[in-house]
Amino acid sequence: MTALSRLVIAGRWWVVALWIVLAALGGFAAPRATQRLTFDFGLPGQPGYEANVDILKTFGSGGIGAPVLLVVGDGSSEVPAAEPIAQAVAKAAPGARIATYADQSDLLADDGRTGVVLVYPIPIASDQPYASALAQLRPAAEELTRELGTPVVVTGRDALNFAEGDTGGNPLAETLAGGIGAAIVLALVFGSFLALMPLVIAAASILTTFLILWGLTGLTDVSFVVQYLLALIGLGVAIDYALLLVTRWREETGNGSTPEEAVRTAMSTAGRSILFSGITVAVSLAALIAVPVPFIRSVGYTGLLIPVLSVAASLTLLPALLLILGRRLSWPHRRTTDPESRLWRGVGRFVVRHRWVAATAAAAVLIILAVPSFGLRLGQATNDALAAGSGPAATAVRSLDGNGPGAGLSAPVEILTDTPSEVVEKIRTVDGVGGVAAPGQWRSGAGESVVDVWTQDDASSSSGAAVAAEIRTVAEDLGARVGGIPAQDADFIHTVYGSAWWILIAIVVVTFVLLAVALRSIALPAKALLLNVVSLGAAFGITVWIWQGGHGTELLFDRQPSGAVTVWIPIAIFAFLFGLSMDYEVFLLSRIKEEHDAGHTTDEATVHGVARTGRLVTSAALILFLAFVSLSQIPTADVKILATGLALGIIIDATIVRGVLAPALVAALGPVNWWWPWGPKEKP
Known part of the structure; x- marks a missing residue:
């Protein structure tokens, strides 16, 4: 960090000029990048997907598309x-x-x-x-x-998912909404025009990421979903890092340091935390690249770019701007430069004094929140979830159930076969089948026919999914190929979650090593990983409770409960929350270690660490929360579920986990926190 600080201080104007050029090019590239994004959720090599591809190629429609x-x-x-x-x-x-x-x-x-x-x-x-x-x-x-x-x-599913006149989400509009919320929070934190700095860094990093994304779209397919993640998560992450560095710079200038001295100190302390935090986030998101699904891989590529560019802008452009404009932007100086918060100092003292009670209470709350996650069911949203309100389309899809043709008609199993009569005869013997359609005109010149089979119960319900699986087994035993939404979802779950264990192990090992080197401790990174597991469990649990269980979906989103969590959402929530939660852990533990290295006892260091990072972490989390609330305005139900998990997960993590449980455990472990077998013995 010393060398980088020296370079930025000496070439501050060149650094600013370079980022202006990159941001301008990014502004040019952004609309062109979004035009080249794809809408394919394919699973190359998987039988359900390949059957869907052939159905679409042969008949021009159907396959993965619901009717x-x-x-x-x-x-x-x-x-x-x-x-x-x-x-x-x-x-x-x-x-x-x-x-x-x-x-x-x-x-x-x-x-x-x-x-x-x-x-x-x-x-x-x-x-x-x-x-x-x-x-x-x-x-x-x-x-x-x-x-x-x-x-x-x-x-039908598409008609219900997108209301008449609905044009989908606008990344620019959602980002602006998130930016306005962030500006309000930053203005309250700084009480001066320094609040503009994190927003400038976010804008520069987001636009530059779009520039690289534009190039990436020329090399591989990139999903349209990444534009929302890039804009809103990029906004939150960049502001997080910038907030940490600006806060430390302001602290040092308030202690009498010159702007150059303040930059050097901020870079060697907060800058180091930002670097390791960014690497940790990048590792967790880069793991998605290893998932053998192009759509998920493209999310991994973009997820990798977000923290890398945010770190780069925070460690180069931000210190350069602070050197050039920092003093001027400190006006009107309505906030003290002392980073310690009275509120969080009180929280820290209470938690340290009552460490075991605080740890037990926080753990109990998190476990209660996590309990619904054990009932997680992967699948598409049910008809009832899509049929919000009492409009004609909603009423019509509900009429399929009962004595109607069958609720599963909204997502039939599509069977590609050259013996349709035999398939139809055998399929009708399966319990739970709602009906079969095999029109004579659904036959290709090569002699293959499409047979649609649907379940009596909603195909997204547990009972409907079980019948759809039985239909697939019977059809494949007859030599037919099976597609449709139920088959592709089943293949997705098998492909992604069947191999997820080794990806999780890789993330845990790499993260542990990075944190161990950064904190020079064995206990602290192990504790951080354990807390992340608990935090993720709570995020999954409350997402399942709201969307699958239907507690608050109508009040918050004017939607019926989904009955299931869309198959790709849990792994996306894991990747983003794991990295973002580790951000806050690194911020907190780095400051506690810094205070401990300065001569404070573990208890004193913990109180100082909470007092000096509590306001920072909660402000950063609130900004991310507002970004995810903006994301939830996208009309697609899947994006709303993702935004719910991320928004509530961030708030839970920044308050219960990092505000109470983490400091309580640091205080409880005492000297064990500082055990490092490859260095001098630490004082307690």
Whole structure:
């Protein structure tokens, strides 16, 4: 850090000029990078995915895409003839694969008063693959309702996930919303224009990351999801690091140091913490690159870039700006430069004085929060979760259950076979099957046919998923290939979580080594890893409790409970929370160790460490929380679940874990904290 400080101090103007150029290029690259992002959630080599690819290639639609459903009738009278509806659908969605209740009896309710027209439109490359088709089908359905005198309602997973006129999330708008929240928190923390510094660092690092992302999109596929993660998590991480360095610089200038001396001290203390923290975050996110799923890998690439660029900007651009503008921006100086918080000093003293009680109480709360995670079920959101409110589309999808065709019709199993009659006959013997559709026109020139099979229960429920698995087994035993959403989800769970254990071990080992070297301790990194496990368990538990259990989803998001957590979300929450939580652990433990090295006892060092980092950590966590709240405004249910886990996980970690449990355990371990077999014996 000494050499880097010397370089930045000597070339401050060159450093600022370089980052201005990078940020300008990033601003140019950002819209071009987002245009090149992909919308593929594929699993190359896995049977379900490969079957879906062949279905899409052969028939132009279907596979991983759920069908659009036109529900005809309201249960008050028999449904009208299906032919005019099929003709209107074919006109509104040219090339779509269609099945109607006229020639597929399983698409008709038992009482004959509700029928379904099953439609697979040709998808477009977008996070809303049926956007253009739905834009045509909805007015066509309204026209049919007027002509036939009976309701014709467009529903299905895509129709429910994206309301009419919904254009999806806007990364710029969400980032600005998160930035405004961050600006308010920073203004309260600094009470001066120094609050602008972290925002400038965040802007520079985010734009530069977009520049590299643009180049990355030319080398590999990168998922559209990363634009939201890059913008909002990049905002939070960059501000975290900048907040730590600016706080330490202001502390040193308040103690009488010149700006240059303050930069040297801040870089050797806070800067060192930022470096090790950034490396730890990067390692946890880079582990996603090892997952054999392109979509997850692209999240790993971007996740690696976020902390690396944030650290680079915080350790070069920020000290240069502090040297040039720091004194001027300290106005109006409404906050003391003393980093110690009276509130957190009181918390630290209480926790140290009552260490075992505090540790036990905090652990009990975290364990209670973690209990629901044992009931975690991976899958897609249920129909009820997607069908928020009481609109026509929601009412229509609910009518599939009961005496209707079957709730699983929203996500059928798609079977590719050259013996459709044999497959249909055998599949009908499976308990829990809601129906089968095998129109003659769903046959290719090569003789392969698509057979759609759906479960009576929602395919995203535990019972529906079990029936879908049985359907797959029966079909594959007959030599058929099985696709659809249920098959691809099952393959995803097997591929990702079947090999997750060795990725977790790699993350733990590398993180332990990094922290051991940074803190020169064996006990502290072991404790940090243990606390991360508890913190992650609480985050998973409360996410399951809210979304899967349905406690607060309507109040907070105007949504029904999901009934399951989307298959890719737990590993994404783990990667991001593991790294971000370790940020706060490094901030806290580094300051405690610094105080201990300065001659304080373990108890005194712990109180000083909490007093000097408590406000910093909670402010940083609040900024990240606000960023994730902004992320939750994205209309996609999956992103809302991810944002919930990250937002609440960060708050739990910064308060209960780092504010109470971590310092209580440091005080409890006493001299054990400082045992380091490769150095001189530490004093207690």
